[in-house]
Amino acid sequence: MTIDPALVLAPIFLTTELLSMALCMAFASLRRSGLPGVWQWLVANCAVVIYLPLLGLRGMVPDSISIVLANGVQALSLAMYYAGCASFLGRPPRWRLLLGGAILQVLGVTYWRYVDNSLPMRVMAISIYAALVCLATAWLMVSHYRGHRRSVHYRLLTGLSCLLAVTQVVRAVYFYQLHPEPTSIMLASGWNIILLCLGAAIMPALSMAAVLMLHESLQTQAEDAANRDFMTGALSRKHLFATGQQLILQAAANRRPLVLLLIDLDHFKNINDTFGHAAGDEVLCAFAEMVRGHLRSHDALGRLGGEEFAVLLPDTPIEAAWLVAERLRLHAQQRPVSSRFGECRYSISIGVAAWLGGESFDQLCRRADQALYQAKNTGRNRVQISQGAVSNTALA
Numbered sequence: 001m002t003i004d005p006a007l008v009l010a011p012i013f014l015t016t017e018l019l020s021m022a023l024c025m026a027f028a029s030l031r032r033s034g035l036p037g038v039w040q041w042l043v044a045n046c047a048v049v050i051y052l053p054l055l056g057l058r059g060m061v062p063d064s065i066s067i068v069l070a071n072g073v074q075a076l077s078l079a080m081y082y083a084g085c086a087s088f089l090g091r092p093p094r095w096r097l098l099l100g101g102a103i104l105q106v107l108g109v110t111y112w113r114y115v116d117n118s119l120p121m122r123v124m125a126i127s128i129y130a131a132l133v134c135l136a137t138a139w140l141m142v143s144h145y146r147g148h149r150r151s152v153h154y155r156l157l158t159g160l161s162c163l164l165a166v167t168q169v170v171r172a173v174y175f176y177q178l179h180p181e182p183t184s185i186m187l188a189s190g191w192n193i194i195l196l197c198l199g200a201a202i203m204p205a206l207s208m209a210a211v212l213m214l215h216e217s218l219q220t221q222a223e224d225a226a227n228r229d230f231m232t233g234a235l236s237r238k239h240l241f242a243t244g245q246q247l248i249l250q251a252a253a254n255r256r257p258l259v260l261l262l263i264d265l266d267h268f269k270n271i272n273d274t275f276g277h278a279a280g281d282e283v284l285c286a287f288a289e290m291v292r293g294h295l296r297s298h299d300a301l302g303r304l305g306g307e308e309f310a311v312l313l314p315d316t317p318i319e320a321a322w323l324v325a326e327r328l329r330l331h332a333q334q335r336p337v338s339s340r341f342g343e344c345r346y347s348i349s350i351g352v353a354a355w356l357g358g359e360s361f362d363q364l365c366r367r368a369d370q371a372l373y374q375a376k377n378t379g380r381n382r383v384q385i386s387q388g389a390v391s392n393t394a395l396a
Helices: 005-029 038-056 063-088 095-115 119-144 152-176 190-200 202-227 237-254 268-275 277-294 318-334 361-377 387-395
Strands: 258-265 300-305 308-314 337-339 342-344 348-354 383-385
Touching (some): 005 202, 063 095, 063 202, 119 152, 202 237, 237 300, 237 361, 268 342, 277 337, 318 348
Antiparallel strands (some): 258 308, 258 348
16 A cells, blocks of 8 residues: 555644644643643653754755754654653653763764665664653653552553554664665555654654643642641641541441541740741641651641641551550650751640541540640640540440
8 A cells, every 4th residue: 555645744744733832832831830841841842843844844955954953853852851751750851861862863864864875774763762762751650650640641641652662663673674775655655654643643642641740730739739738738627627537437337446636736825925936837847747757658637727736547546546646745845846946845735536436527526625625734745535535445
């Protein structure tokens, strides 16, 4: 099967050009988001917008522009795309390898055009570099992606990178077999047209996957802003109550224990009055960070307001929860917070309540609050267990 390449490639390349221009505008609009990787992806698509017209001018401008320069711009586009992925994932972009490979490709294209004119070898140099960058992108995503592993955006980018790497390898092998030089009939074959179309789709497809990942990241940031206290990073009061209700349902279904710790920083007003409110904020942040260091991944820390915090400990017996509370109390007492305002010592009081079957989260909070009230009224800097939890443990 032979096809006139111009009839197929002209609309394909025009579509790719328009898509790349639209993606340039999309990435440009996302620059204000402050997300890493945006400007590299923007440059990558700008390079595609430049590359395709240069390639289309073949025969009308010198080959140094339509072949050497055009494919050099394409190599830069791939390098910038990988750099954008690395930046988005917080990894080094490996500029030496990327630009070194791009320079080798340009040198190879130049050699096999002006020294030993060979179209198959030029195509192999271009395709092998593209395949290596696509494989490196897929490996980068598999190794370092920290979002939702089941995210369709993550899987789409990884899968597309692998697929496009395979097509580039197939194209390199196909042209290697066209020895010594391909005829016009070979170049017009259906297989070559398909491989050219797939090559033209590399950057738009990968860039659309990148836009989806950026959208997912922005959505995650918006959810965190709504669900977390902006200063300490603890769960907001609203989200803590929603989490507590969900954990109660799980505890009831699995017949597993659930314990709530209510924590209050003792005499916090004195800290603000002595060191200032900025120092008080630093103490709250240091305290929240300290608590997170003592919790498991499925435990939850929330800020109820002011200097009052709550910790939810699922699958935890009351005795183990008391040990956790004691460790937190001792750590707070023994390790003062050092800042530019000086050294600030503080202590905490903790009320502990274990969930009783059939109890709502509001009822659990009230019992923990009563225990906290007792801890504060009997001297502070202590852990008090709810009488309901003690009775429940004794009965068990």
